[in-house]
Amino acid sequence: MIRYSLRCDQGHDFDGWFRSSEGFESLRTAGQVSCALCGSIRVEKALMAPNVATRAATAPDLQSPQTEQEKALADLRRQVEENSDYVGMSFAAEARAMHDGTKPERAIHGEAKLEDARKLLEDGIPVAPLPFTPRHRTN
Template sequence: MIQFTLKCDRDHRFDSWFQSAAAFDKLKASGMVSCAVCGSTSVDKALMAPRVAVSRAPQDRPEPGALSTPSHPAEQALAELKKRIESQSEYVGMNFAAEARRIHAGDSPERPIYGEARPDDARKLIEEGVPVAPLPFVPGRKSN
């Protein structure tokens, strides 16, 4: 896994993880990389500082398999938001756009859902007046 600092054409900067540099290039070429702030698909790698690992004393290392706890209040809030959405909403996967339309039209029962949509599908939902919002995290099944 590799973390890149990215920048969109509106100068929004954000970090994202990719399986490899080639994976980033492939996703970018297919229009699957979008700005975390505004949704623009005009995204490039920004200048990054190298990250150097510092060896820690054995007592400072987490136990194998232990998850790290969020250290910053914003990280804690994001972790709580993710947990709440995933526990109180139905994951509809790549069917998000179609299911959101059915709910909006009254053809499917109203309920909280979350899932995945291509940026152009998300824009169409907004243009159609379907209330949607991007999530500031990747659904659990997509995380490592």
């Protein structure tokens, strides 16, 4: 496997793993390599420096946000968690009960099956997906 630093025609940088150089080229030519941020299929290999291990190598920080997008997503997650109640898989039932007036209205977030979320929207109950998974289910 080989890792390439890639860049799309919109200037977004991202990485991709490929079986070989030829594998990358055939996938790119077929339009199957796309930007992880905008979806553009106009992707080229970016200039790369070799990855040389040193004795004093430190482990990368995988917990802290690195890009502006990751920071914005972390801020959104923090705001949602601080200002709403997590109701888990009871989200659809809780949202419907608040809409029907059988439970007091409050800000909630949780999880719902796709069909349940679709039924809420069809019934005029405003819901929206969040762009992150709940911390309650992550390891």
